[in-house]
Amino acid sequence: MPRPSSFPPPVTLSRLAGTLLLSCIATSALAQQAGVVTLGRTYDADRYDPQRSSSLAAAEVLYMVGDTLVTLSDDLKSVEPALAERWEVSEDGLTYTFHLKPGVTYCDGKALTAQDVVGSMQRWLTPDGPYVSTWKAGMVDSVTAPDDSTVVYKLSAPSSGLLFQMAQFNFIIIDPAEAEALGDDFGVTAFNGTGAFCFDSWQPNDAVVLTRHDGYDWGSPALGNSGPARVDKVVWKIIPEESTLVASLQAGEIDATYSLPSWSIAQLEADPSIQLAQPAASFRTHYVGMKTSRPNMGDVHVREAISHAIDQSAIADAIFFGTVDAADSYYSEAALDYDPTTDTSPFTFDPDKTRTLLEGAGFTMGSDGFWQKDGTPLTLTYYGFNSAREQAEAIQGDLRKVGIDLKVELFDSTAIWAKLREESYDLFQMDYPYLNAGDALNLYFSSASIPSPNRMMWNDPETDRLLEAGNTATTDAARSAAFMALGKHLHEAVLWKPLLLETPTVAFGPRIAPFSPAGISGAAFGTGLSLALK
């Protein structure tokens, strides 16, 4: 990893900045109090309603104030009890019967009943409602409550990934009566949940304050502490500037964070007062997608040629300072249903192969140093996020070296989604979190998802058939076989160039006792039950 050579050691500078910052903020009212843990992050959510948010910012808080029926083990490979102490799935894979734990109460003291689960699902699945990610619920036929502690979840088509999806924060059981009463203010002014913490207050773009839910003892034993929480209060503090966030951590103004800029990891590692930890499994992959409907991009050889030109390990080592791993598959090899025999050779960095492949595809090298075919130069358009400018420039530089002209257009996160629905680009860059292979495959590759999120415009009957087979499988073996076969098929088609596999790194200060970060949805503090002060 390249390190700047002729400058003062990074630690000295950041210490200086930390000291300066400390002198400014030491007088602030938030100076560490006993029993209070302050977590830092650079962003806030628009609301804290599990059925209307898809952001990490919302997930982080919601996992602390609410519970799902089931959760996942640390390696994300097995389903564990949460609000449901056990469940049965019918032979045909259509009926799920959940038995709720007794004695679960909301923050306002009300007991949780099966009716609340039914009410939560009914609100989320309201047709034409403002609710997001409803596809995760599967093809729901009905959700009913035969008694106060039993929920019957009926599907019209089997969904092999349902229990895994149910661990996601969108499935957090809300208080349907409160949601009804508050309307648009639900998750803004109040949130009555069954989580290890209670939603106390939210000052947008400043802080979310959570207090301990006394009497909470229904946490999943598989994930360590089942309750109650070991700290009195959690404050999610928003510090928009990354450098300031790092300095705040070193100054002790915040106790822990994982919204860390890559450059800071090495200097935090060198700081004896800071500890670093990563979840056992947490999947987020960065990739460059290729739009197969564009000129030349329909040719798998051209796609593979582009793939070989991009040096993902240089991006991992340099731009991310070695804090992420270079990827050579669409999803992690550690993810459930990844087939270890998948051919990843199209994704190696090998510019010589680019040349051979482009020659084979009928391109010739023009006098200007760029490839052309029938007099038309191989000029591609690339859409990316403003925040990933460095990756875009590196990819542009890599393609330029092999003679492919890349026009880069960057947009902010509010403008890009509409642009990505257009037919005006060849490559796009993005990153996404997932639980397992089935989750990733369902999100992106179905022909029903054209033009978004299937921005590759990949319309392939074999893909649809295998997806269907995987989704409707009623045994683990059948699901696994179908998703593995589909994964191999899609990797052969070179629809993406995988770039990086990112695992969040949590940095925490001297007040926090060592803990294992959680992996679901990238929300590394999970339910907050493992947070403790020394």
Place this chain on the structure above:
Amino acid sequence: MSDTLTLPRRPRRLPPRLRRNPMAALALGLLLAIALAAIFAPLLTSFDPYETALRQRLQGPGNGHLLGTDSQGRDMLTRLLYGARTTLMIGCAGTAFGALLGGSIGLCAAFYRKLDGVLMRLVDVLLSFPSILFGLSLAAILGPGLDSLILAVGLSVMPGIARISRGAALSVMTQDYIESGRAIGLPDHRLLTRYLLANAYPPILTYTTLAFGDAILLAATLGFLGLGLQPPTAELGGIAAEGRAFLFIAPHVSTAASLLIFAIVLSFNLLGDALRDAGDRRAQ
């Protein structure tokens, strides 16, 4: 009809006083040096401004790179030279556009008194926007690109130039030769260019030079805020923004770009001040 009136076309000469001002000479020299270096950048450096080398990124000065490397491993000096080229070009084109438009509006407002009210209220509206906000909104509406940047910069400097032009032209309009020109039936365009503009230009020129500094600053600000040009084009504001993320570990990237912007803007301001002093009758 022949032009029988002999009128003063160049009322005052500016350079002699300018030459006696050492700060102005220094500023002019520095500006010329930066402009020449930017224009002849390909001859001054052997590096390609677009050739990335990720594994050599963010290196400090040395190792064959006089000013180190940027976040993509490109030679900083080369990026700065090409960046100055872009920034100066946007500043020049934007100011020229603003001066042309603002000057025309100001002269017309003074010459055609009926238009005065309408034109000046329009200018007042534009003046009431902070120029950065105005430039930002324009660049955001028009989308990133060279044309929209030039337009945004030009429209931001235009109102000030229009005001100054009108003021300067109004004082010329009271002169007898304008009245005489009208009396002998000189066409409007001739009066406007040969007599009005020719006698009102010194304050306009001075203000335009001062506006140049603002234009460069605005261009760099838009670049810094990400509304500048798309990669890999080098632009000074963009380079300063790129280095901001690495201030703690590689301060040279932002510092070098910011110092260059500072030098250009300061030079323009010193030059503008000197021009104003030289043109100010009361100072003589």
